[in-house]
Amino acid sequence: MKKKSLMFFLLLILVLSTALAACGGDKKESGKDADSSKEKTLVFGRGADSVKLDPAAVTDGESLGVAKNIFETLINFGEESTELVPGLATKWDTSDDGLQYTFELEKGVKFQDGTDFNAEAVVKNFERWMSGNAESTPYFQSMFGGFKGEKNAVIKEVKADGEDKVVITLFRAQAPFLKNLAMTPFSIASPTAFEKFGKDFYKNPVGTGPFTFVSWKRNDSITLEKYKDYRIEGLPKLDKVIFRSIPENSARLNALTTGDIDLADGINPTDAKAIESNDKLQLFKRPSMNVGYLGMTVTRKPFDDKKVRQAVNYAIDKQGLVDAFYEGQATVATNAMPPVITGFNEEIDAYPYDPAKAKALLKEAGYDGKEIELWAMPVPRPYMPDGQKMAEAIQKNLEDVGMKSKIVNYEWGTYLEKAAKGEADAFLLGWTGDNGDADNFLYTLLDEDSIGSNNYTFFKNSKTHKLLKDAQIEVDEAKREKLYKEAQVILHDEAPWVPLAYSTPLIAGIKEITGFKPHPTGSDRFDTIDIK
Structure with missing residues (x-):
């Protein structure tokens, strides 16, 4: 072989070797799990900021949505349902009289700050909730009747039975007790953290979550x-x-x-x-498991008069609102809870759009024409995509029957805080069910026990109160359904709300x-x- 040819041959081998090495390197790199070498970050866009990151202290969805990923509950809901499945408790038993619940806890779990999760930690969480008040732990009042020492309290005591077992004793049976415990507000937090940070725990949340x-x-x-x-x-x-x-x-x-x-x-x-x-x-x-509504604070004029509240129900074109703002992703609401919830009363129809009837009722009530404040939600919510435009449409409906209104706006946290104190005349709001039970809608939102927490209308009625309390302790589901249907008839007549829409977010x-x-x-x- 000639020298020139030999050099060319050697050069060719070198080029090919380099190319093969490069290919081999590429193959090795692509063979790696690309995701394992690159941080996986999900950026979730939402309509508003959280109020607090202490799940026990809030009722707003933006706070609870974040808390759901930091904390865990004793019992979980199914992936896409409200079926009860194990959470931090691996199993549970209920006494025959429904007054005692025993939970066996998962072993070896630690909070994110290194604190051991055990029965003592669970007891401290319950003590924290039970010794609170409607402002500090609003959901506890709504779901468990009241706090330690109060006559309406459902929970009598919570005790540790060894390291991995907790026994909860009730004053009276509560049919949705387990479903209530599965709600995010009753997530188990690190006692070390909430004892250390006190009121600032909401800025330093620590749970056992992912x-x-x-x-x-x-x-x-x-x-x-x-x-x-x-x-x-x-x-x-x-x-x-x-x-x-x-x-x-x-x-x-x-x-x-x-x-x-x-x-x-x-x-x-x-x-x-x-x-x-x-x-x-x-x-x-x-x-879908929600309802959007216009609430009327019954302790404020003119909404202390049932005829005025009924008039507003007749004045609002609910179908028009659904057609204009939901694009086929909602139906007109008829009750204070959606039809997917057991106990929904299908025999109740929505108030028809009848401006003439609304005017007649306002005249009967002696309404003086004084302007009201109409509060518009400042953030989009699953049950109401655009609160401002909804308010503007409702404002026009009310004006058509002689009720002038001024649209009022507040920052989301302030909106909720002021509405909970009864400072609104009429306000747009809604509710996404927490546990799939009728109690979580009717009792939580419209019973006198929930005034100061989730009952922003301040509505109270002795008949509905008895029906809802009876339903809480009734273990026969057919009888419970009947009680809830009766309560919905009264609520429809008393009209503290204008139920607007059941939406598919x-x-x-x-x-x-x-x-x-x-x-x-x-x-x-x-x-x-x-x-x-």
């Missing part, structure tokens, strides 16, 4: 990170979750389409078709998201989400 709290930039973002010692192997799949507050629905959708966020709730029904036709996005529909996400299962309660766990 994600740990990292930081909170008010009205901007909340950042959580994967809890590496989480009790369920293989979860969470994400390394980080960022909750971003983007109040405007259109801005939130734009952030999704430009890739600034990965998942967005509060999607306008009008945008559903555009999302479904976008090959980079996917649309999720949350199972929409959520949109990028195509790469897998494992997301929207929950009917509105509080979603992100531990099963992956981004491919």
